[in-house]
Amino acid sequence: MNFNNILTETSNNITTITINRPKKLNALNQETIQELHSAFKLANEDAQTKVIIITGSGEKAFVAGADISEFADFNVSEGEALAANGQKILFDFVENLTTPVIAAVNGFALGGGLELAMACHFRVASDNAKMGLPEVSLGVIPGYGGTQRLTQLVGKGRAMEMIMTAGMIDAKTAHNYGLVNHVTTQEDILYLCKKIAGKITNNSSVAIAKAINAVNASHKTNVNGFDIEIKAFGACFGTEDFTEGTTAFLEKRKANFPGK
Structure with missing residues (x-):
């Protein structure tokens, strides 16, 4: 299947999905969310795929957030539908896939980007990565599961602080918090993810x-x-x-x- 905003590649039982909107720092618009759903669904149904890796193109960002221009003028019901549909189509969908999903967080993972990474089964970060949920600085809250998954991963107090300050944490802090499993260089992040994936493919x-x-x-x-x-x-x-x-x-x- 051909996509406008993502790239996919399968090799050695590993499918790598790359969000490919570098000029937008791989921000999630509705088209990209739908394409990701399709790509994850295809990989999950592919008997040759035993692990999925999700990452972002370029050297700056995994996903720098949602595409705010798409919903800046939404009303209450439209905002609620946006969150509900996004959670169903992508974030909850990824969390409940039967194929393991590793997020290779290669740079900024903010807002919807961090929410996507948290929906994955675990995360590996590059040492230049920055993570955060800045939604309250825009007068809104995380709507793609961020309030729930961040609390599960780092605890209530740290989640409250990250959300209320709208600040970013670096990769070392994210590792200390338990938000990411490993930190490595940007050059080695896919290598490490594939090394871990290779161990997973040996199992049932x-x-x-x-x-x-x-x-x-x-x-x-x-x-x-x-x-x-x-x-x-x-x-x-x-x-x-x-x-x-x-x-x-x-x-x-x-x-x-x-x-x-």
Whole structure:
């Protein structure tokens, strides 16, 4: 599929999606959000893709925010619809994908950009990265899940401070907060992401999908994450991957998971 605002490439069971609006610092407009949805959906349905990496083009930004010009004149109902549709089409969609998604945060990740990174399953940052949710400086709040996911990742106090000050933190601080898993140079960020992805591809994609669902359940209201884990654990026993994994272990050989 051809896209106007993103690039995709698949190699060695890894699909890399690059937001390609460098003149706009990869800002998220509605077209880009829809294209990202399509790209993530295609990658998730591709049996050859076992890990997805999302990054931004150029050296300045992962995603520098949403395209404010698109909604500066919205009314209350239009603003609410904007947030609801965005969460459904992209941010919640990414969080609940059964294929692991790594955000390669290569520069500014602000507003919707940080919200996209937080929707991914984990994050790797370049040492020049800056992250923040500046929405209150515009008279609005994060609307793509930022108030919820930031609190989950860094804790209530730090989330409150970041949101209320509208300030940015650097990569080292983000790592200390637990917002990103690793920090590396901009030159090495995709290399490190692909190295981690390579380790993931060695494991059962079926089990990983169930683990993602179980971990996500711990943050859902009125859902017992322990029950989800128990059911997912039991379901693994009926998969070909479980048979192959346990057989390979007992035979002292490397497993060759069929992904079923």
